[in-house]
Amino acid sequence: MKEMMHKIKWFWAWQDGHEEAWLRKMSQKGWHLVSVKPFGIYNFKAGEKMDFVYRLDYQAKRKDRIYYLQLFQDAGWEHISEMSGWQYFCKQVEPGESPEIYTDVESKVAKYKRLIAYLGFIDFFMIWITGGRILRYDNYPWNAIQIIFVGVVLLLTYNTIRLALRIRQLRRLM
Secondary structure, eight states: OOSEEEEEOOOOGGGHHHHHHHHHHHHHTTEEEEEEETTTEEEEEEOOOOOEEEEEEEOOSOTTHHHHHHHHHHTTOEEEEEETTEEEEEEEOOTTOOOOSOSSHHHHHHHHHHHHHHHHHHHHHHHHHHHHHHHSOOSSOOOHHHHHHHHHHHHHHHHHHHHHHHHHHHHHTO
């Protein structure tokens, strides 16, 4: 049996629950998360079939990172990896258990708001820096760079809208 396995799987920011469920199924099959890289590259290590619950938090740069991680460790969570501000935690559980890192809905909403602020900044920055040059009228057809630029802006905007809808869904639970 292979010691390490690399999988490529894409999840959108609002699909963190699906990602957590998939990581749990992988651990139940004996594949335990070691690291996550950009573009959905997951690295797993072979081991015993165990039931690990994975939870994700979005925290970009934190001055108090040591205290942040210690808080999770004190609650029994192990920090596995970080990828572009996403923090990956796991905890071994008994069958049927499903512990959470958030104790209330407003904390989950705050996570999505942090993510929206980050994505909104990138979206605004891209439009501000290059939007005038890309979208100006001239007699030439659009080139590949212009099409990619518009595609990225549309994807960021779509992602932001889906996160806002996720916040709305969570607030209905309150």
